[in-house]
Amino acid sequence: MTKALAFAPLIFLLSACATVSGGTTPPQRRHQDFTVLDTHIDTPVHFARPGWHFGDRHDLATDLDQIDLPRMHEGGLDGGFFAIFTPQGPLDPAGYATALASARKRSDEIDSMLTQYTDQIGQALTPADAFRLDGNGRFFAFRSIENSYPLGTDLSLLREFFDKGVRLAGPVHSQNNQFADSSTDTPRWNGLSPLGRQWVKEMNRLGIVIDASHASNAALDQMLELSNAPILLSHSTARAAFDHPRNLDDAHIRKVAAKGGAICVSTIYLSAINLADDRARLWDESERLAEMTPEQQADVARKWRKLDKTQPLWQADFDDFMQMMLHVIKVAGVEHVCVGADWDGGGGLPGLEDATSLPKITQGLRDAGYSDKDIEKIWSGNVLRVLKAAQDTAVR
Numbered sequence: 001m002t003k004a005l006a007f008a009p010l011i012f013l014l015s016a017c018a019t020v021s022g023g024t025t026p027p028q029r030r031h032q033d034f035t036v037l038d039t040h041i042d043t044p045v046h047f048a049r050p051g052w053h054f055g056d057r058h059d060l061a062t063d064l065d066q067i068d069l070p071r072m073h074e075g076g077l078d079g080g081f082f083a084i085f086t087p088q089g090p091l092d093p094a095g096y097a098t099a100l101a102s103a104r105k106r107s108d109e110i111d112s113m114l115t116q117y118t119d120q121i122g123q124a125l126t127p128a129d130a131f132r133l134d135g136n137g138r139f140f141a142f143r144s145i146e147n148s149y150p151l152g153t154d155l156s157l158l159r160e161f162f163d164k165g166v167r168l169a170g171p172v173h174s175q176n177n178q179f180a181d182s183s184t185d186t187p188r189w190n191g192l193s194p195l196g197r198q199w200v201k202e203m204n205r206l207g208i209v210i211d212a213s214h215a216s217n218a219a220l221d222q223m224l225e226l227s228n229a230p231i232l233l234s235h236s237t238a239r240a241a242f243d244h245p246r247n248l249d250d251a252h253i254r255k256v257a258a259k260g261g262a263i264c265v266s267t268i269y270l271s272a273i274n275l276a277d278d279r280a281r282l283w284d285e286s287e288r289l290a291e292m293t294p295e296q297q298a299d300v301a302r303k304w305r306k307l308d309k310t311q312p313l314w315q316a317d318f319d320d321f322m323q324m325m326l327h328v329i330k331v332a333g334v335e336h337v338c339v340g341a342d343w344d345g346g347g348g349l350p351g352l353e354d355a356t357s358l359p360k361i362t363q364g365l366r367d368a369g370y371s372d373k374d375i376e377k378i379w380s381g382n383v384l385r386v387l388k389a390a391q392d393t394a395v396r
Contacts, residue, residue, distance in 0.1 A: 029372045032076040034376055034379045035131070035134055036076050036079075037078060038080035039080060039264040040235035040264065040341070041343055042083050042085060042343060043066070044083060044110050051293075054068050054069055055069050055120070061305055064344075066343040066344050066353070066354035067354065071354055071356050074355070075358040077358055079140030081142045083345070084146065085147060086147050086149055088175040096151075097152075100150040121138055122138050123140075123142075124142050125167060126391065127385075127387055127388050130384065144169060147170065148199065151199075167387060167390075168387075169208050169210070171223075172214055173214050176189070178193060180216070181215070181216040181218060182215065183216045191218035191219045196219070200222075200226045204227060204393055207394025211232055211233065212232070212236075213234050221252075224261075228393050229393040230262070231259070232264060232338070233262075233263045234264050235264060235347070236263055236265070236340075237267075238324050238327050238331070244269045253332050262382040263332055264337075264338040264339055265321075265324065266347060267316075267347040268342050268346050268347050270316035270321060274313055279313065282303055286300055313346070314349055316349055318349060318351025318357070320349070322361070334374045334377055334378065336382060337382065339361065
């Protein structure tokens with residue numbers, strides 16, 4: 001990795017400078033010179049796959065994953081939030097116990113990856129950690145929870161995951177749970193449950209950033225009202241691009257920005273998702289890659305790529321993504337936008353297929369007239385500001 005600077009104050013000082021000696025305009029920074037952060041990386045779903053290694057470069061033609069260490073280097077992706085994702089299950093003690101075991105296992109798999117590649121990537125707990133690792137030529141890995149369902153009704157478990165390194169967490173996924181209503185389910189709580197309100201307080205107390213992606217609008221409104229710290233949406237799309245309940249309307253984009261938070265734009269739900277017939281069956285197979293031999297995994301990938309030519313998952317491309325991103329910037333302001341593509345969680349589009357495509361976003365922002373200072377904010381500055389605010393709130 002080629003880095004311009006190691007510490008945030010120096011980055012912002014440099015980007016604020018308009019001229020250099022002699023009155024000439026400084027050259028535009030390369031994509032690789034920005035600190036590039038993605039807020040929602042689902043790649044840990046691959047860490048337990050037989051024969052699969054995060055340190056190897058994988059080919060999209062024969063493998064479904066979109067991020068590995070070589071491609072992070074190629075795409076100038078310096079780090080991000082690696083997700084501990086748990087699918088929704090029954091809201092009972094047995095369901096909670098199974099989910100907790102799964103979440104602990106996924107966290108352990110992230111630990112194993114960090115141990116195996118400690119010379120290339122390190123765990124980050126604070127913004128200073130991210131800049132230190134980046135300045136030393138290493139990638140940085142924050143940790144997040146997608147779906148707090150594994151906590152059951154025991155909020156003390158948040159402390160356990162905080163101690164494991166979690167610094168971002170969302171209450172809910174695609175179905176309602178014990179904490180909140182999902183944007184894609186029939187309302188049960190009309191927002192947050194009583195336990196969900198306590199969850200917000202505990203998140204603030206620990207200094208974990210609240211992630212409102214997947215939450216219903218009512219739950220988002222209540223989190224904004226109750227939280228003493230700004231919140232993120234780690235992987236969300238503007239409803240202006242596609243009218244879907246998972247997406248955020250302009251009024252809520254403004255609400256998040258008004259409270260100091262940020263919307264990390266995603267590549268998902270820029271159109272309807274195509275899960276019909278063969279695609280649905282193949283999606284189910286792709287969820288079981290960790291149970292397959294390397295040869296079986298490659299066969300699923302080949303079928304997936306073949307189907308992409310006739311039944312693509314999304315009817316959208318890079319240009320649609322950039323148009324949506326520029327809309328969010330216009331509505332929220334450049335200080336309240338970030339990127340969470342949802343790599344390895346359903347994200348990726350033609351022209352933005354994997355992490356190596358990220359320089360195209362920088363160029364798209366530059367073509368739209370945004371400065372290096374603006375681009376630095378979008379790639380990492382806004383997220384790290386929100387994280388610092390959450391940690392400062394916890395200290396107070």
